[in-house]
Amino acid sequence: MPDAPARAGVPTPTARRRSTLHPGAWWLWSLGLGTAATRTTNPLLLALLIAASGYVVATHRTAAPWARSYSAFARLALAVLLVRLVFAVFLGSPIPGTHVIATLPEVPLPHWAQGIRLGGEVTVEGLVFALYDGLKLATLLICVGAANALANPARLLKSLPGALYEMGVAVVVALTFAPNLIADVQRLRAARRLRGRPDRGIRGLLHVGLPVLEGALERSVALAAAMDARGYGRSADVPAPVRRTTTALTLGGLLGVCAGTYGLLTAEGGTYGLPVLLAGVAAALGGLRLGGRRTLRTRYRPDPWDLRAWLVAGSGAAVAALLALASASDPAALHPGVVPLTAPTLPLWPAAAVLLALLPAFAVPKEPS
Numbered sequence: 117m118p119d120a121p122a123r124a125g126v127p128t129p130t131a132r133r134r135s136t137l138h139p140g141a142w143w144l145w146s147l148g149l150g151t152a153a154t155r156t157t158n159p160l161l162l163a164l165l166i167a168a169s170g171y172v173v174a175t176h177r178t179a180a181p182w183a184r185s186y187s188a189f190a191r192l193a194l195a196v197l198l199v200r201l202v203f204a205v206f207l208g209s210p211i212p213g214t215h216v217i218a219t220l221p222e223v224p225l226p227h228w229a230q231g232i233r234l235g236g237e238v239t240v241e242g243l244v245f246a247l248y249d250g251l252k253l254a255t256l257l258i259c260v261g262a263a264n265a266l267a268n269p270a271r272l273l274k275s276l277p278g279a280l281y282e283m284g285v286a287v288v289v290a291l292t293f294a295p296n297l298i299a300d301v302q303r304l305r306a307a308r309r310l311r312g313r314p315d316r317g318i319r320g321l322l323h324v325g326l327p328v329l330e331g332a333l334e335r336s337v338a339l340a341a342a343m344d345a346r347g348y349g350r351s352a353d354v355p356a357p358v359r360r361t362t363t364a365l366t367l368g369g370l371l372g373v374c375a376g377t378y379g380l381l382t383a384e385g386g387t388y389g390l391p392v393l394l395a396g397v398a399a400a401l402g403g404l405r406l407g408g409r410r411t412l413r414t415r416y417r418p419d420p421w422d423l424r425a426w427l428v429a430g431s432g433a434a435v436a437a438l439l440a441l442a443s444a445s446d447p448a449a450l451h452p453g454v455v456p457l458t459a460p461t462l463p464l465w466p467a468a469a470v471l472l473a474l475l476p477a478f479a480v481p482k483e484p485s
Contacts, residue, residue: 136268136419137428138275138420138425139267139272139419140272142267142476143272145432145473146259146262146432147259147263147432148429149168149169149262149432150255151439151440152436152440152470153165153256156439156466157249158452158460158462159452159460160460160467161450161463161467164471165255165259165435165473166255168470168474169258169473170262171474171477172262172473173186175477175482176266176477177266178482181296181298181299182265183266184302185265186265188261189264190261193254196257197251197253197254199250200247204246205243206235208232208233209239209243211239211245211455213455215240215241216237216238217240218237218238220237220238222234223235240457241454241455244454245454271419300331300332301324304328358406361406362406362407365399366403366404368396368399369401371396372400373393373396373397374396375392376389376392376396377393428476428480431473432473435472435473438472442463442469446463446466449466450463450466
């Protein structure tokens, strides 16, 4: 059916679909950045990853409710970093240190709790190690938050294979819960401020909490009714041999992936690790392909995977691969020393590799709100 004529300044559905990026590309890009963050503890490289993902989010997120979740993930990352530092102060650190900052009263523990202490000496080396470790996890959370802010969860669900449709619905509902909750809290706090009522403190929290829970319950009921009206959970009848083949391929593929990954991580399995991993991935994909026959669903106006999607996903994969290569070739640059304590330096070509994460900011136009 042809698209309706567009009003002045309003894009048609075809133009809107052509200007949007496949949501899976955003997730592959962010997962690539998160993988790169796990390969280093250099705070300068981690800060560069955070800045790159934040810049792309600032230039490409829309006014949709899920786009507001990036600030929540940033606060969560800051909270994780602070908790990691607090644990290092009060529970000690496995890193030995000679630069003592303070000595806290140590609580004696029973013999069965050996290896754990409460209080004691707080060293600079222990705090720096906790800072590096917490910053790595915080960077990973911020990269995942970037995907939540950029990818439309409904379109992501539409792009999933048929065999993963039911699991994808559960994941999408879980991912959209936090952004909708944050939007409800902001809307109710703004309404209370306009009425001249307090929106902070315990009293404001109590008056805001009940309407938020009521709105969450109403959305749950509406979602259940919509899923029932669209025939969610109905499946087609497939022959028994196809079901058994699907189960065998899926389980065998997952076992192959586990065995191949173990082989790649150990020195003894370097010869068989990669072939077993590739065979397991192929078997799992075949099982998902056959499993999709049970799902009676069609796609209306599917999102195309075009050159821009390849560029976005490829930039994240390139950052992850180059950081993994740099971690193997020059581990001292990507993992600054703590004992003895040394100042981190910015390695040039790993930093240039991180800058590849900025490619979506220039290669992809902003989606229309």
